[in-house]
Amino acid sequence: MALAFLIVDDDPDVLKAAALALGGPQVQVDLAESPADIEARAAGCDAVLLDMNFALGARSGDEGLDALGRLKASEPELSVVLMTTFGGVSLAVEALKRGAEDFVLKPWRNEALEAAMMKAAEATRTRRAEAGLTLGEIERRAIVRVLASSGGNMTRAAAMLGLTRPALYRRLERHGL
Structure with missing residues (x-):
C-alpha cells in the first residue's frame, strides 16, 4: 500500500x-x-x-x-x-x-x-x-475544502488538487457537489 x-x-x-x-x-x-x-x-x-x-x-x-x-x-x-x-x-x-x-x-x-x-x-x-472514512469521503472533504479556500474558482481549485478542470468536474459530479 x-x-x-x-x-x-x-x-x-x-x-x-x-x-x-x-x-x-x-x-x-x-x-x-x-x-x-x-x-x-x-x-x-x-x-x-x-x-x-x-x-x-x-x-x-x-x-x-x-x-x-x-x-x-x-x-x-x-x-x-x-x-x-x-x-x-x-x-x-x-x-x-x-x-x-x-x-x-x-x-x-x-x-x-x-x-x-x-x-x-x-x-x-x-x-x-x-x-469510518472511505477514500471517497476523504476526497469529497478535500474538494469541499479546496473549493472554499479558492473562493469557488474552479481553475485554481483544480490546480491546488493537482487535477485538470475536467477531472475536477467529474469528481464534483461523482460526489454530488
Missing part, C-alpha cells in the same frame, strides 16, 4: 534532504515551501512533515503551530510531525498538546525521521478507519 507524505519547509535543501530520506517506491512525496493552502495540499496525505518557522529569523514556532491548528481543524485524523532547528522541551510539549503526532529536531537522523513519519502514517490510517 503506497503512502503519501507532504513536506513543508521554506529551505529548499531541507525539502530535498527530507524527500530523499522519505521517498521510495511505495512513497509519494509532495513538497511545499510555505504553509499557504496547507489544508488543500495535505488532502489525501497519510502524514505531514511541517517546519515550525517560515519568516526570516523566526524562532518562536508560531507559524508552524498555526498551520498545525488549521490542519487539525480541517482533518482531525491527519498526523502531523513538526520539525525545527530551534526547539526546546517547552516547544515540543506545546506542539504535542496542540495535536502533533511527533516532534523532530533538525538536523535529523534519516532512520529516526523515517520511523516518525511511518508511525504517523499508521496513526492517520488507523484514525481514518476508526472514523
